[in-house]
Amino acid sequence: MKLKLLGRRSDAAVPNLVVARRVIARMIAAAQSHLEDETGEALIGLIIPDEESGGAATIYVLDTIAPDDSALRLYHTFQQGDELQDELIWWLQENWRTHRPSLMGDRKKFDAPLRYLGDWHKQPGFMIQPSEGDLFTALDWIDDESNGMNFLIAPIVTLGHPSSAAAGGNYLTAPLNEGAALRVDFWYIDAQSQVFLPIAPVESPNDQLPSLAPYPWHLLDEKRFASEVRKIEEAGYFVSLTLWDTDGTLPLEVCLLTARLGSDNLLILVTPYDYPAHPPTVRIAPFIHMGEDDDLYDVFAEAWEQSVPPKEAALFNPEEGLISLIRAVDPQPDPPDPPSEPSAQDAPSTNAAPQKAAPSAASDAGTASSDAASQKEEAS
Numbered sequence: 001m002k003l004k005l006l007g008r009r010s011d012a013a014v015p016n017l018v019v020a021r022r023v024i025a026r027m028i029a030a031a032q033s034h035l036e037d038e039t040g041e042a043l044i045g046l047i048i049p050d051e052e053s054g055g056a057a058t059i060y061v062l063d064t065i066a067p068d069d070s071a072l073r074l075y076h077t078f079q080q081g082d083e084l085q086d087e088l089i090w091w092l093q094e095n096w097r098t099h100r101p102s103l104m105g106d107r108k109k110f111d112a113p114l115r116y117l118g119d120w121h122k123q124p125g126f127m128i129q130p131s132e133g134d135l136f137t138a139l140d141w142i143d144d145e146s147n148g149m150n151f152l153i154a155p156i157v158t159l160g161h162p163s164s165a166a167a168g169g170n171y172l173t174a175p176l177n178e179g180a181a182l183r184v185d186f187w188y189i190d191a192q193s194q195v196f197l198p199i200a201p202v203e204s205p206n207d208q209l210p211s212l213a214p215y216p217w218h219l220l221d222e223k224r225f226a227s228e229v230r231k232i233e234e235a236g237y238f239v240s241l242t243l244w245d246t247d248g249t250l251p252l253e254v255c256l257l258t259a260r261l262g263s264d265n266l267l268i269l270v271t272p273y274d275y276p277a278h279p280p281t282v283r284i285a286p287f288i289h290m291g292e293d294d295d296l297y298d299v300f301a302e303a304w305e306q307s308v309p310p311k312e313a314a315l316f317n318p319e320e321g322l323i324s325l326i327r328a329v330d331p332q333p334d335p336p337d338p339p340s341e342p343s344a345q346d347a348p349s350t351n352a353a354p355q356k357a358a359p360s361a362a363s364d365a366g367t368a369s370s371d372a373a374s375q376k377e378e379a380s
Helices: 021-033 083-102 105-110 132-143 222-234 296-306 323-329 361-379
Strands: 016-020 040-048 058-065 115-122 151-153 156-162 171-175 180-185 187-190 201-204 237-244 253-260 265-271 281-286
Touching (some): 016 021, 021 040, 021 058, 021 115, 021 156, 021 171, 058 083, 058 115, 132 187, 222 237, 237 296, 253 296, 265 296, 265 323, 281 296
Parallel strands (some): 016 058, 016 201, 115 156
Antiparallel strands (some): 040 058, 040 115, 151 187, 265 281
């Protein structure tokens, strides 16, 4: 028996769909950069229920997130990378969560959590419908309760259509070069329908929809971030990262909480989202002892509440990176010089008087036990 892939719109309640113009532009750019292979991106946006009339909800597709370098692109195959996408989605969600209380007027209707909505992908030729593999992937995702999703949208991008093709039904078109056009067919699936349903899109100007935060430096330049952290750790400091609103202005700052063993202070390195284009700052807080079950986010919140800027401005050296701020406010004592080799004249004479006998073993043991007990009491 052939698996049913598609259904009719009347088979189930299908939401309204609004797509930001920037989303179509990103589809065009990505598709044209991978003409021979399949490609795709994650979709992120909002779902707004119709609370007044109880009608169909509206899905707003605000942006796309490209996969990382681990994505597999072949002629008939596209598999998304996921680690970088997950980090970028988290960054966008945290910035949007911070922004939501400030929504006013007509924008108040967008006061909803930012969420992953599905993936678009390009298919070869004029394959404008999802494949059987797409159906299995979508149903597996929806059935996995840990994903917290009961629906997905799955736009299909195809190239080579005549430029005279007009939008209609469940698809949009966009002109390309040399008289060709791109076509995007929009499909919707949920736990109730169990099949792909056509969903009619409305393209919206970008200024009529919310925009999302620009990407942060630590995700755009992972090599630099790894290098900065390595320098700090090699200097004897632990490092943890927290996204935090330090100045009441978005995007959030990328903050590194750090300290060295035995220090009385914690250091908070505050980097703008576009570091090093704009310089970082540093704050100092009393050391907070952390248990195994302590939440680092809560620890950071406590440290930030108690933190102050250094008494003297710490100079940042762009060539050295963040470690230069740490050295400016937390200078470590120079290590002691190694003991010098004894000279010949310092060597003991073979005719020297014998040294006094060492204390007895019992006496040594008693002294060692006493010292250890004393140290244990001090440590506790």
